[in-house]
Amino acid sequence: QVQLQESGPGLVKPSQTLSLTCTVSGVSTRSGSYYWSWIRQPAGKGLEWIGHIYTTGSTNYNSSLKSRVTISIDTSKNHFSLILSSVTAADTAVYYCARYDRVGFDYWGQGALVSVSS
Amino acid sequence: DIQMTQSPSSLSASVGDRITITCRASQGIRKDLGWYQQKPGKAPKRLIYAASNLDSGVPSRFSGSGSGTEFTLTISSLQPDDFATYYCLQHNSYPLTFGGGTKVEIK
Numbered sequence: 001q002v003q004l005q006e007s008g009p010g011l012v013k014p015s016q017t018l019s020l021t022c023t024v025s026g027v028s029t030r031s032g033s034y035y036w037s038w039i040r041q042p043a044g045k046g047l048e049w050i051g052h053i054y055t056t057g058s059t060n061y062n063s064s065l066k067s068r069v070t071i072s073i074d075t076s077k078n079h080f081s082l083i084l085s086s087v088t089a090a091d092t093a094v095y096y097c098a099r100y101d102r103v104g105f106d107y108w109g110q111g112a113l114v115s116v117s118s
Numbered sequence: 119d120i121q122m123t124q125s126p127s128s129l130s131a132s133v134g135d136r137i138t139i140t141c142r143a144s145q146g147i148r149k150d151l152g153w154y155q156q157k158p159g160k161a162p163k164r165l166i167y168a169a170s171n172l173d174s175g176v177p178s179r180f181s182g183s184g185s186g187t188e189f190t191l192t193i194s195s196l197q198p199d200d201f202a203t204y205y206c207l208q209h210n211s212y213p214l215t216f217g218g219g220t221k222v223e224i225k
Contacts, residue, residue, distance in 0.1 A: 047154075047162065047205055049214040062213040063119070096161055103168050104152035104207055108161035
């Protein structure tokens with residue numbers, strides 16, 4: 001079955017770079033049917049779409065984060081990654097990776113808590 | 119950006135109640151809307167896509183309707199497993215945007 005799993009440091013210092021990877025199993029990231037997405041949720045708050053990437057490497061980002069976000073994909077390893085630069089405390093959140101099937105997010109990772117603190 | 123306004127932000131209801139949650143878009147989004155259920159400490163789960171289509175395995179007590187700017191999620195007979203937070207998501211245009219959420223609590 002399809003599974004997504006986030007991994008990466010749980011603590012990042014202010015002004016540094018947050019880096020997460022989402023490992024996908026049960027489906028190939030080479031599939032032309034899906035986009036591979038990142039979504040975040042600060043504690044006790046709502047969901048914010050960060051951006052997503054297609055198998056070709058084409059990306060779409062939320063304009064609110066666009067200057068600081070890079071999403072990349074490695075289809076040979078069947079994973080995709082998120083880099084968020086110049087982080088502040090406001091970037092503390094649970095970060096989810098998810099599969100976008102053009103009508104929404106049908107599979108999600110369990111989420112990774114990333115705290116920004118010195 | 120398209121703003122998604124959900125109401126109410128929270129509600130209290132009893133098992134067996136019929137409840138309705140509304141999502142309004144700041145501009146027309148055709149039927150490009152989904153509904154998600156999130157329980158504490160868990161990832162959201164999609165219930166409905168394209169405004170009114172039930173995802174596989176989702177109980178038939180859930181239903182969605184609407185198009186354009188106004189959408190509703192209805193639970194016909196609330197069950198204990200349904201107490202959660204519900205979000206709408208528009209995917210008509212970038213950036214994809216979620217509603218603020220509706221927390222459904224036990225009365």
